Amino acid sequence: MTEKWVVGVDLGGTTTKIAFLNTTGDILHKWEIPTDNREDGKYITINIGEAIEQKLQELGQSKANLLGIGMGAPGPVDYTNGIIYNVVNLAWEDNYPLKAKLEQVTSLPVYIDNDANCAALGEMWRGAGAGAKDLVCVTLGTGVGGGVIANGKIVQGISGAAGEIGHITVIPEGGAPCNCGKTGCLETVASATGIVRLATQKLNGEPEYQGKLMEVFKNKGKVEAKDVFDCAREGDSLSLAVIDEVAFHLGLVLANLGNSLNPEKIVLGGGVSKAGAILLDKVQANFDRFAFSRVKDSTKISIAILGNDAGVIGAACLVMNEN
Ligand SMILES: [Zn+2]
Known part of the structure; x- marks a missing residue:
């Protein structure tokens, strides 16, 4: 060798x-x-x-x-x-x-x-960001991870805590507790765990609802993030409401990151990003709604391609x- x-x-x-x-x-x-x-x-x-x-x-x-x-x-x-x-x-x-x-x-x-x-x-080196020197990566998995690359270098911050996108507060009052000790972080809404929590909350809170997701919930005794996306694709109202909520908060955060950094690409990765158009179209719509016009025209949202x-x-x- x-x-x-x-x-x-x-x-x-x-x-x-x-x-x-x-x-x-x-x-x-x-x-x-x-x-x-x-x-x-x-x-x-x-x-x-x-x-x-x-x-x-x-x-x-x-x-x-x-x-x-x-x-x-x-x-x-x-x-x-x-x-x-x-x-x-x-x-x-x-x-x-x-x-x-x-x-x-x-x-x-x-x-x-x-x-x-x-x-x-x-993702910058060999994935969806190929060629981009200014890039934000958000991993939507069990938690929500983030990385900000500016001019080809990871932004570290004064104590290594830059890019903690999952812990941007999206629900300032009365949000769910987060693993970081705060409440109402993006992670409590846009992670697989957060999606399950939102769905379960709605299932328990809306006794008159009898749709597809309730069937799954009764059969399995629980729902997973994938069930919410599958049912939403079949037009299930409660699942669609969960996705609207997730997409609103995620799209708003991404727009504000865009407004702060105007990266060439925002790359979404992790299991939740595989949901496809049912989630991403709504995230894009909220991004477009809240992004500064030049940001909207120049910062592109892409899906990670390297997987694990x-x-x-x-x-x-x-x-x-x-x-
Ligand atoms: Zn947090």
């Missing part, structure tokens, strides 16, 4: 995705290992180090050809020192020196950023940005 490789790691609460990429961002090998949270999470970095060594051996490749490791981590990260401040889904103590620990076990340079920022970098690979590709991009 003469070509240099880069390692991309996407750390999750239950699984860790690892990939070897070339320097133009093509994934050459990718695999997953379980995230081992035992004993305050001390095995997490050790296992990643071992998994990389093992795969190199399997492939008959030398570690000397690895430029470094980029990692997306699920929590606020200080990019300069690689400390992860606090993590809800992992067993580490607050202010965990993740970069130092992983460098210790791998003897490779390690660069760490928040997972949503990595997804944004991935955005994280490892963006993590590898961290290494490329340093080489």
